[in-house]
Amino acid sequence: MFVIAPTGVYPVGIPLEAAMREAIAAELWRLVRDYAARNALEMIWEPPLARCADARDPLFARLRELLVPNHYLPEEYLPGARSVISWFIPFKKAVADGNKEGFHCSAVWAQAYLNTNAMAAELNERLAEGIRARGGRAAVPRDAGMISREIIYSRWSQKHVAWIAGHGSFGLNNMLISDVGCVGRYYSIVTDLETTADPRVREERCLYKKNGTCGLCARQCPTGALSTRGFDRRICLEMCEKNEAVYPGADICGKCVVGLPCSFADYARAGRGGRHGRD
Numbered sequence: 696m697f698v699i700a701p702t703g704v705y706p707v708g709i710p711l712e713a714a715m716r717e718a719i720a721a722e723l724w725r726l727v728r729d730y731a732a733r734n735a736l737e738m739i740w741e742p743p744l745a746r747c748a749d750a751r752d753p754l755f756a757r758l759r760e761l762l763v764p765n766h767y768l769p770e771e772y773l774p775g776a777r778s779v780i781s782w783f784i785p786f787k788k789a790v791a792d793g794n795k796e797g798f799h800c801s802a803v804w805a806q807a808y809l810n811t812n813a814m815a816a817e818l819n820e821r822l823a824e825g826i827r828a829r830g831g832r833a834a835v836p837r838d839a840g841m842i843s844r845e846i847i848y849s850r851w852s853q854k855h856v857a858w859i860a861g862h863g864s865f866g867l868n869n870m871l872i873s874d875v876g877c878v879g880r881y882y883s884i885v886t887d888l889e890t891t892a893d894p895r896v897r898e899e900r901c902l903y904k905k906n907g908t909c910g911l912c913a914r915q916c917p918t919g920a921l922s923t924r925g926f927d928r929r930i931c932l933e934m935c936e937k938n939e940a941v942y943p944g945a946d947i948c949g950k951c952v953v954g955l956p957c958s959f960a961d962y963a964r965a966g967r968g969g970r971h972g973r974d
C-alpha cells in the first residue's frame with residue numbers, strides 16, 4: 696500500500712530499508728516534473744537513480760587519505776548518521792549532443808547546469824521533509840563546492856560518495872559512470888534512518904580502463920587538461936572559467952563527457968555491471 700504524504704510517496708507497512716531506494720527515485724522523479732512545470736522549464740532530465748551507503752562505511756574516512764584531509768564524514772553533518780542517500784539525475788541525450796561542437800560549451804549545457812543545481816537544492820529539502828515525516832532526521836551536506844581556486848577539491852566529493860553508494864565506476868574522464876551513463880549530476884543527503892547499503896559496482900565500465908581502448912573523452916578535451924597520462928585540474932578549471940565568462944555562474948565545459956560510449960548506456964543489464972558486476 697502506498698500513501699501520498701505531503702512530501703512524498705512512501706510505502707507503508709513494509710520496512711523502509713527494503714523499499715527506500717525505489718521510493719526515493721520515484722519521488723525524485725515526481726518532484727523533478729513538478730519543479731519543471733512550476734518554473735516553466737523544458738524537461739531536460741531523465742528519471743533519477745537513488746542508491747544508499749552505510750554512513751559508518753570506513754571508506755568515508757578513507758576519502759581523507761584519497762582526496763582531502765578535511766573531507767567531511769557523514770557523522771559531521773548529522774550526529775548519529777546511519778545512511779547516505781546518493782542520487783544521480785541524468786540529462787536527456789539532446790542536452791549532451793548539443794554540447795559536442797565548438798570550443799565553448801553550449802548555452803543549453805550551461806543552463807542545464809544552473810537549473811539542475813537550483814532544482815537539486817529544493818529536491819533535497821523535500822527529501823529531508825519526507826524523512827522527517829517518517830520520524831527520521833536528515834542533513835543536506837553543506838560546503839560541497841570547490842574549496843578554493845587554489846584547492847580544486849571539495850570537502851564532500853559527490854562522485855566518491857556515489858561510488859561508495861554503488862552508483863558506478865570511474866571513467867578515464869574522472870566521471871562516475873552510473874547504470875545509465877555519465878551525463879548528469881550527483882547529489883546526496885545524510886539521514887539517521889537505517890537502510891540496506893547497495894553493493895559497490897566492481898565492473899570496470901570505462902573501456903580504456905578495461906582494455907586500453909577508446910580514450911575518446913581525452914581526444915575531445917580542447918585544452919589537453921585530460922589525457923591518457925592524467926588530468927590537470929588547473930588547466931581544466933581555466934577552461935571552465937572561460938565558459939563562465941560567457942555564461943555567468945556556469946564554470947563548466949563538459950566536452951569530455953558528451954558523445955562517448957559511456958555517456959548513455961544500459962550498464963544495469965545483467966552481465967554488464969548489473970548484479971553480476973557488483974560485490
Ligand code: B12
Nearest residue numbers: 839848849852853865869870871880881931932947948949
Ligand atoms: C572541484 C570540481 C571540479 C574541478 C576539478 C575537477 C575534478 N576532476 O576534481 C573543475 C572545476 C575542474 C571541474 C570540472 C568538471 N566537473 Co566538476 N566538480 C568539482 C566538485 C565541486 C568537487 C570534485 C572533487 O573534489 N573531486 C575530487 C578529485 C580527487 O577527483 P578527481 O580529480 O576527479 O580524481 C579522482 C577520480 O579520478 C577517482 N578515481 C579514478 N579511478 C578511481 C578508482 C577508484 C576505485 C576510486 C575510489 C576513485 C577513482 O579518484 C581520483 C582521486 O581519488 C564536484 C562536486 C562535488 N561536491 O563533489 C564536481 C563534479 C565532480 N563535477 C562534475 C562535472 C560534470 C564536471 C565537468 C564535466 C564540468 C561540466 N559540468 O561541464 C568537468 C569535468 C572535469 C574532469 N574531466 O574531471 C560532476 C561529475 C558528475 C559525474 N558523472 O561524475 C560533479 C560530481 C558535480 C555533480 N554534482 O554532479 N569540477
Ligand code: SF4
Nearest residue numbers: 866901902909910912
Ligand atoms: S570515453 Fe572511453 S575512455 Fe573515456 S571514460 Fe568513456 S569509456 Fe572511458
Ligand code: SF4
Nearest residue numbers: 916921931948949951
Ligand atoms: S571539462 Fe573540458 S577542459 Fe576539463 S577535462 Fe573535460 S574537456 Fe577538458
